[in-house]
Amino acid sequence: MNTEEIRKKIRDGEHTGPTSGIAGDKVQANLAILPKEYAFDFLLFAIRNSKPVPIIEVLEAGEFVSRYAKKSDIRTDIPQYNIYKNGELTETVSDIKKYWRDDFVTFLIGCSFTFEQAILDAGISIKHIDEGRNVAMYKTNIETEPAGVFKGNTVVSMRPFKKSLVDKVTEITNEFPNMHGGPVHAGDPKEIGIRNIDKPDYGDSIEIAEDEVPVFWACGVTPQNVVLNAKPEILISHAPGHMFITDINNEEYKS
C-alpha cells in the first residue's frame, strides 16, 4: 500500500489505531491546529526551539491539504484527534470536519519515528518497539525559549540502550538535525529534573537493565504541553501515536 492508499483507509475509518510501522520509510508528523491569532507566537516558538519543535510544514489559515501528501485532507486523514478547549482535553474524534474553521492554521511537526527508523536500519533494536509499547516520555527542567504566550519546559522521550551503543545512536540521530536531532541527555535522569524514571508523564514505562543507559531526546509533545499551558480557546492535535502520514522519505531529512 502506498501512502495515498493508507490515508484513504484512515479517512474511510478502516484504520483507526496507531500509525507506528504502517508507513514504511515515510515521514510521519505530529499535528497542531490553532486559531490564527496564536499562529505567530507558535511559529516563533518553533523557530526558537527547533529541537523539540521541528516544523515540517505550515498550512495557512483555512488550508487543509498538505503539499507533502497527495490528495490529503488534514481534517480526516489522522486516525484520532484530541480536541483541547482552554487547556483541557474535551474530546477524542476521528474526523474534525465539523470543528473546522477558516482561521485554523495547521502545523505539521517532525516526529521521532524518523530517527527510530534510522536506528533500526543500523541493526539496533529499540526496546519499546520490540515490546509493542508506546515510548516513555517525561517532563524535564530543561527550559524552552518562550515566545509570546507560549512558555514551558522541554518534554523528552527516553529509550534505554546498552552503554556500548550510546555513541552509535547519538551519531545516527545527530544526522537528523531537523527531526529532533541527537540526544539532549544520556545517563542520570535527575540531572534533567526527572525524579522517578519508572513513572513517565506520557506513554508507557520501560525497564532499564543493569547494563543499559537511559538516553533522552527532545520530544514533539513539548509544543502540545507548552500550548496547553497557555490555555488557548482551542487546540486540535493528533492523539499520541496516531500521526499524519506524508509522502516524504525519512532519508530526505538526513543531513
Next chain:
Amino acid sequence: MNTEEIRKKIRDGEHTGPTSGIAGDKVQANLAILPKEYAFDFLLFAIRNSKPVPIIEVLEAGEFVSRYAKKSDIRTDIPQYNIYKNGELTETVSDIKKYWRDDFVTFLIGCSFTFEQAILDAGISIKHIDEGRNVAMYKTNIETEPAGVFKGNTVVSMRPFKKSLVDKVTEITNEFPNMHGGPVHAGDPKEIGIRNIDKPDYGDSIEIAEDEVPVFWACGVTPQNVVLNAKPEILISHAPGHMFITDINNEEYKS
C-alpha cells in the same frame, strides 16, 4: 570603537550615513518592522524563502532591545529609517520613537555585508566597494513562495567578477547558507528576467568588463519589495545601506 559605542554614536546623531565598513567583522542587519497582524504571514514568508530572507532575530510585539546587541534600542540605533504607509514611502527619519507602537514586531534580517567580508578576506576585491558605490540590485522573474498576503519575485544584488573567480566566490558565499548563501545565478541576466543590466532597480549601476561575469545573489530588499506589494498600513525599514549593527561576529554564520 566597539559596536556598543558605534550604536551610541548613531543614537546620538553623530553618525548619520551608511554603515558599510564601520563595524569590522560584526554582522549588520536589514530591518523590517510591521504591526503584529502581519507578523505571522511575514515570518512564514521568511521561513519559506530563507535565501532572500534569512532571519537573524525576531523581537516580539513592543520589544525594541535586540538580544544580539548590548544596550541597543531598535528605535534609535539605525542612522536612517524609511517609513512606508500603504506601500508608499512617506518619510525618512533618524529616530522612530514617536512612531513606536506596542504592537510593532521587529525582524532583523541577514545582509550581504557578511559574505562580502568573507570575499574580501579571501583577497578578492569587490568592484562597487572599491568604487565607493552602492551595490546594483534588480527585480527578477525568480518567484518567491508566497505566504499569506505576501507574494512577489526575488530581488537580487549583482557583483561582477573575473570568470576565473566565479567558482571561488560561489564557494565562499555557499559557506554562509543563513546569510543569502551562494549565487542564484551567474551569467546572462536575461535568464532571470533582467532586461537592462545597466539600469538597476535599486542601488548604483556598475560596469561589467569584457572578461567579467555578472554574479547574482538573493537580496534582502526582496522582503521589503514583497511587503510593499501588500500595501500594509505601515512598514518601517532601514534606509538602504543604513543597517543595524549587532554584536555577532560574521564568522558565527559560517557553516
